[in-house]
Amino acid sequence: MILNYLGNFALLFCLIISLVIFITSISCLNNKNFFLKKNLNELLFFKFFFAVLSFSSLIILFIISEFSNETVLNNSHISKPLFYKISGTWGNHEGSLLLWLLVLTFFAFFYYLNSKNRPTDERLLTILFQEVIILGFLFFLLKASNPFNIIYPVPKEGLGLNPILQDPLLAIHPPVLYLGYVTTSIVFSSSLAGLIKGNINNLWAKDIKKWVFISWTFLTLGILLGSIWAYYELGWGGFWFWDPVENISLMPWLSLTALVHCVLALEKRSILHSWTVILSIITFTLGICGTFLVRSGILNSVHTFANDPERGLYILFFLFFLIFLSVFIYFIYEDKFELNNKNLNLYTKETSIILNNWFVMYFLSVILIGTVYPIFLEVLSNEKISVGPPFFNKLIIPFLIPFLIFMSIGPNLKWTKNNYFSKKLKLIIIFILSIILSTLVSKFFGNSALNITILLAASFYLFIITIKDLIKKGFKNYSQTISHFGFSLLVLSILLNSIFSNEITSNMRVGDEIKFSDKIIKLQKLENTTEANFLKLIAYFKIEEKNKTELVLEPEIRIYDKPETITSEAAIKTDIFKDRFLVINLVKENEYLNVRYQEKPFMLWIWISAIIISLGGIINIFKKNEKQIL
Amino acid sequence: MYNKKVKLRALFLFLSITTLILTIFLVLKALEENVVYFLSPTEIKNLNETTTEKIRLGGMVKDQSIKINSDKINFIITDFKNEINVTYSGIVPNLFQEGKGVVAEGILRDKNYFKAEKILAKHDENYIPPEVKASLGEK
Numbered sequence: 001m002i003l004n005y006l007g008n009f010a011l012l013f014c015l016i017i018s019l020v021i022f023i024t025s026i027s028c029l030n031n032k033n034f035f036l037k038k039n040l041n042e043l044l045f046f047k048f049f050f051a052v053l054s055f056s057s058l059i060i061l062f063i064i065s066e067f068s069n070e071t072v073l074n075n076s077h078i079s080k081p082l083f084y085k086i087s088g089t090w091g092n093h094e095g096s097l098l099l100w101l102l103v104l105t106f107f108a109f110f111y112y113l114n115s116k117n118r119p120t121d122e123r124l125l126t127i128l129f130q131e132v133i134i135l136g137f138l139f140f141l142l143k144a145s146n147p148f149n150i151i152y153p154v155p156k157e158g159l160g161l162n163p164i165l166q167d168p169l170l171a172i173h174p175p176v177l178y179l180g181y182v183t184t185s186i187v188f189s190s191s192l193a194g195l196i197k198g199n200i201n202n203l204w205a206k207d208i209k210k211w212v213f214i215s216w217t218f219l220t221l222g223i224l225l226g227s228i229w230a231y232y233e234l235g236w237g238g239f240w241f242w243d244p245v246e247n248i249s250l251m252p253w254l255s256l257t258a259l260v261h262c263v264l265a266l267e268k269r270s271i272l273h274s275w276t277v278i279l280s281i282i283t284f285t286l287g288i289c290g291t292f293l294v295r296s297g298i299l300n301s302v303h304t305f306a307n308d309p310e311r312g313l314y315i316l317f318f319l320f321f322l323i324f325l326s327v328f329i330y331f332i333y334e335d336k337f338e339l340n341n342k343n344l345n346l347y348t349k350e351t352s353i354i355l356n357n358w359f360v361m362y363f364l365s366v367i368l369i370g371t372v373y374p375i376f377l378e379v380l381s382n383e384k385i386s387v388g389p390p391f392f393n394k395l396i397i398p399f400l401i402p403f404l405i406f407m408s409i410g411p412n413l414k415w416t417k418n419n420y421f422s423k424k425l426k427l428i429i430i431f432i433l434s435i436i437l438s439t440l441v442s443k444f445f446g447n448s449a450l451n452i453t454i455l456l457a458a459s460f461y462l463f464i465i466t467i468k469d470l471i472k473k474g475f476k477n478y479s480q481t482i483s484h485f486g487f488s489l490l491v492l493s494i495l496l497n498s499i500f501s502n503e504i505t506s507n508m509r510v511g512d513e514i515k516f517s518d519k520i521i522k523l524q525k526l527e528n529t530t531e532a533n534f535l536k537l538i539a540y541f542k543i544e545e546k547n548k549t550e551l552v553l554e555p556e557i558r559i560y561d562k563p564e565t566i567t568s569e570a571a572i573k574t575d576i577f578k579d580r581f582l583v584i585n586l587v588k589e590n591e592y593l594n595v596r597y598q599e600k601p602f603m604l605w606i607w608i609s610a611i612i613i614s615l616g617g618i619i620n621i622f623k624k625n626e627k628q629i630l
Numbered sequence: 631m632y633n634k635k636v637k638l639r640a641l642f643l644f645l646s647i648t649t650l651i652l653t654i655f656l657v658l659k660a661l662e663e664n665v666v667y668f669l670s671p672t673e674i675k676n677l678n679e680t681t682t683e684k685i686r687l688g689g690m691v692k693d694q695s696i697k698i699n700s701d702k703i704n705f706i707i708t709d710f711k712n713e714i715n716v717t718y719s720g721i722v723p724n725l726f727q728e729g730k731g732v733v734a735e736g737i738l739r740d741k742n743y744f745k746a747e748k749i750l751a752k753h754d755e756n757y758i759p760p761e762v763k764a765s766l767g768e769k
Contacts, residue, residue, distance in 0.1 A: 362649070369657050383667065385667050507700050587698050592699070594703070
């Protein structure tokens with residue numbers, strides 16, 4: 001009980017400190033020797049401390065199952081394992097917002113600590129914008145979704161956490177994703193502050209670059225974790241469904257990817273000032289948009305969990321406020337940009353970065369339209385539609401081909417003038433080699449689609465060129481080469497995966513057999529067991545293949561009682577070349593089991609390549625700044 | 631004679647505009663071809679002619695209507711006013727149960743018979759498709 005008050009008061013203290021910083025920093029904006037200069041660090045630390053206090057009291061409330069707390073009551077119950085009691089803290093709306101706030105306050109503190117080489121007024125302004133965001137979240141938390149609401153009389157048992165969320169991966173997926181989202185807020189605030197002070201230049205880019213890379217790396221990993229979870233938990237055997245909720249996490253990632261490239265151009269060549277600022281604004285807005293759309297229930301998504309439109313309205317309002325504020329600031333201070341009088345050259349790295357940005361923005365707008373269009377249509381004409389994978393595949397796959405080719409050539413161009421095309425012969429040889437490779441793969445495995453063959457050739461091209469660069473150039477720019485290599489591997493594995501995937505579905509009784517190419521799949525027996533908080537039904541399948549050892553797969557069905565839910569746990573056997581994926585489901589209390597067996601080649605490589613992509617980001621965060629090339 | 635910079639600027643502008651127009655055109659065209667409409671059984675009964683396009687059919691799984699054999703699952707989707715028979719062979723989601731909400735994607739054979747290619751269900755066990763909620767509210 002006392003923890004409820006503690007958590008609540010800690011939040012209130014956060015609010016007070018935020019207001020103090022906000023008001024004093026506004027009044028000190030034009031004052032050189034403002035009193036905050038000395039104490040801002042301490043204030044930010046105390047705010048972070050109170051946020052930690054508030055969050056940890058919520059965690060403890062979850063651990064001791066204190067059902068006088070409404071959030072705990074709705075999302076936990078006594079028999080749940082300790083691990084999921086803790087992860088349940090941020091598995092719900094209120095707790096996840098508190099986590100947002102915690103990360104926000106941490107990064108505000110951390111930024112101030114690590115930006116001593118920036119002008120003081122710019123740092124102060126950044127903190128001011130950060131406070132605006134923090135205040136928005138604090139008001140929202142306290143007014144519309146307080147995690148410390150008290151229920152009286154105290155109920156004996158909680159309602160439980162949705163079992164589909166009781167998963168180790170999903171316990172770390174939201175925090176990682178939030179770390180990515182929240183870091184973009186620093187980029188956002190800092191670019192607005194830099195804009196007002198006229199500080200957007202190559203030095204600014206050099207300092208903000210780290211934040212952009214931190215954010216990009218976390219977002220990449222966050223999306224990867226969510227994707228792996230969907231793969232084994234949702235039982236469809238795919239890793240990406242073009243579902244609105246997935247698209248929404250991909251959109252900020254895309255604009256961040258554009259930002260990563262254009263911040264480099266700003267640092268090295270002092271170009272694209274205003275575009276960098278616009279991208280920072282877009283990225284952060286898309287991040288908030290994501291929270292809004294996921295939490296408000298506007299999206300017609302398979303991932304929709306119980307939610308509340310009223311809260312959505314608040315976030316929508318906040319979102320519009322932030323967009324309006326940033327656009328307003330942008331247009332007032334736009335003329336403060338440093339003008340560059342450098343000669344533009346066509347065959348340079350700059351051009352390839354601009355091209356990259358164009359392509360990425362194109363992908364972004366396709367996804368944005370595909371995700372948002374159904375919402376608008378429903379509001380306008382009351383027609384309900386959904387936009388599925390064919391739409392995205394059709395609009396994105398053809399443009400991946402030039403994208404991949406520019407991605408191979410671009411990094412090898414020089415920033416200013418360049419003599420790359422003197423090495424034409426090598427490029428052409430590699431290109432021909434990749435075409436031959438992809439034709440062989442297509443012919444050999446009976447894939448007839450021309451566009452897939454060309455895409456395959458383009459990704460082989462990037463693959464070979466990045467490997468060549470890694471070997472030849474060694475440690476020069478290797479973070480970039482690694483990420484690009486990861487991307488080519490990702491496209492390759494996705495392509496091969498979609499070409500060679502194979503599946504069979506059937507309804508089976510114990511003792512039944514089905515034939516699948518040269519294999520025989522047999523349902524041997526069923527077994528019931530009781531676990532801590534669910535009943536478990538295990539099915540034993542034997543897969544016999546000629547001349548090979550037989551394989552036993554044991555998919556499960558779990559029947560939870562709080563809340564009453566059935567989940568399927570797929571049985572997955574992973575090896576280097578392919579995943580064997582078997583999932584079962586109950587249909588009524590029937591003797592038949594609903595069975596789906598899939599063979600998915602190169603699944604493991606999709607995950608590995610995403611890790612390689614983010615590895616490039618991690619290396620970039622920790623490596624020392626290279627010399628300025630101007 | 632314009633200098634190189636102005637030329638490049640013009641080229642840049644021209645390319646931007648072309649890209650924009652191309653993007654809009656492509657997106658609209660793809661939308662037109664790939665949109666899937668969402669209908670309730672009543673809306674299907676009220677159609678003048680049955681479409682051959684892929685649609686999504688949403689409603690509740692009627693009580694005692696699920697029949698299963700070795701290669702098919704048959705059931706009835708209802709919005710408590712009209713019913714449609716659905717046949718499906720494939721894996722169903724966990725929340726596919728009698729009396730619960732369901733969304734089936736597939737092709738309409740005639741006004742009483744729907745061949746599903748995909749069955750979607752929501753993570754939330756209390757989910758009811760919006761149309762069904764609306765028609766339940768009218769009752």
